[in-house]
Amino acid sequence: MVKVKLCGLRRVEDIISVNRLAADYAGFVFAPCKRKVTPELARALRKSLKSPTKAVGVFVDTPAPEVAAIAEWCGMDVVQMHGNEDAETxxxxxxxxxxxxxxxxxxxxxxxxxIRKAAETGADRLLLDAYSPDAAGGTGATFNWEIIPQCDIPVPYFVAGGLSAENVADAVRVAQPYGVDVSSGVETDGFKDAGKMAQFVWAARGEASQAGQGIE
Structure with missing residues (x-):
């Protein structure tokens, strides 16, 4: 079954939804953007996250020592490099x-x-996102998933960028990813929407019988 990462979490109610849905990964953004959280808030939210969901800290061109210090203090299981980081990083x-x-x-x-350049960094997994000249991620834009089958990707990979409950099943079918990642596609007025989060998880996992329902 495809893994699901719900990203850009910043409220207690977001964590409640993640726990209820048993999402595989919960993303906390430490890079400058509207979804940025402080290490203090991320640490507090992480403590409320139930196993087996893993916490992912998202960073953009942050010095490695700072990334490591934040990740350890906040209890992150994964660090996601979303900028121009290289193999040395x-x-x-x-x-x-x-x-x-x-x-x-x-x-x-x-x-x-x-995709090839990202794989050459030696990371454990890749996250394939849409390109934007204005932002590192969270733009709500998709990219051409047909590119992915043309690549010999040596590690498991996620597909991100513009995903929602309406198109995630197509992304899974075309790209055959290890997992999918969503942020803006499960928001209403800039905040995570419990119903949209549920619909996305169910659609990604192929649980068609539930995909049309929300969470009260």
Whole structure:
């Protein structure tokens, strides 16, 4: 079954929804954007996150020592590099992060070469996102999923960018990912919507009987 990551969480009610849905990954953004959380808030929310959901800290071009310090203090299970980080950054993080903490690298996909370059960093997993000249992620834009089958991707990968309950099943069918990642596609007026989160998870997992229902 495809893994599901719900990203950009910043409220207690977001965590309640994640726990109720048993999402595989919960994302906390530490990079400058409207969904940014402080380490203090992320640490508090992380403590309310129920197993087996894993916490992902999202960073953009943050120095490796700072990433490692925040990830360890907040209890992150994964660090996601969503900027221009290279193989040297990944190697440094492996030395600094607690044992077992995964490293993911995002690729801002325009061509197959963008995916190849991200894979060369040696990250544990890739996150294939839409390219935007204005933002590192969370734009609500999709990319051409047909590029992915053309690539020989050496590690498990997520598909992100413009996903919603309406198109995630198509993304899974075309891209055959390890997992899918959503943020703006499960929001209403800039905040996570419990009903949309439920519909997305059910649609991603192929639970068609529930996909038309929300959470009260």
């Amino acid at each position: 990944v190697q440094t993080l492996r030395m600094l992060l607690p044992s077992g903490c995964e490293i993911w690298k995002a690729a801002h996909v325009r061509t197959a070469d963008d």
